[in-house]
Amino acid sequence: MKLYGFAGTRSQRALWGLKEVDADFEYISVNLLQGEQKRPEFMRLNPAGKIPVLIDGDRVIPESAAIVLYLAEKYPQKALMPADLDQRAQVFRWVMFAVTELEQPLWRITRHSFLYPPEKRIAADIELAKEDFETMAKVLESHLDGRRFIVGDALTAADCVTAFLIDWANEVRLIDAFPRMQAYLERMYSRPEAPQRIAQAREAA
Structure with missing residues (x-):
């Protein structure tokens, strides 16, 4: 591959x-x-x-x-995808939640912060995107209560997809008020299989 x-x-x-x-x-x-x-x-x-x-x-x-x-x-x-259908459904749910509800506001922040040319950046949309992210982050923060992983008792595709986004959000200081997400982030990136954190990868490039 x-x-x-x-x-x-x-x-x-x-x-x-x-x-x-x-x-x-x-x-x-x-x-x-x-x-x-x-x-x-x-x-x-x-x-x-x-x-x-x-x-x-x-x-x-x-x-x-x-x-x-x-x-x-x-x-x-x-076992990144559970054999149990109910748990598989939860993996699909949280993957979709991550890429629609969490990732999209992060992209808006990134675009209007530095990707778009200055004349196309809208500062107000950055603030709206932060609000949108924080609203949905509360859903994940509540879900993580008492959980080590997003679905079941082991890492799944939902974790691979979501942990990266939480690191992205951490880069723009959006998880300061979410202690469970902070702890989850540290757990996920302490795995030997984890890739570099975003900041480390950029420094090494």
Whole structure:
């Protein structure tokens, strides 16, 4: 397998899945700062021009959460996807919650903070996005009461997807008021299979 990615981005989430299933893979850096994601050879892999992208034989899988779910299905013995249907449903629920309710406001903050050109940035939307994130973070904070993992008693795809987002939120100081999420973040990144934290990955790039 090959993983096309860039340090400190959602590629870290895909790396987490690969490490948890102990997959043999090659990592290929796509430098976003130099626009390599827009080169024709990469656009043939993902017309959206975004990373990460996983190549597994003839399969081309973009989208970091989809990569984690694919790996969970490919390596059932690693139990990133529970065998029990009720728990599987919960994994799907929390993966979708993460990428819709938590990730989208974080993207809005990032875009209006530095990705958009200055004339397109809207400071008010940053504040609205922070409010949206904090409202949904309360849901996860409550869910984590008495839990080590998001679903069941072991790490699942839901954790690989969500822990990265909590680290992202931590980068912009959005989990200061959520002690369970802070403790969860430390637990997840203390795992030997965990990738580098976002800040560490960016420093090492």
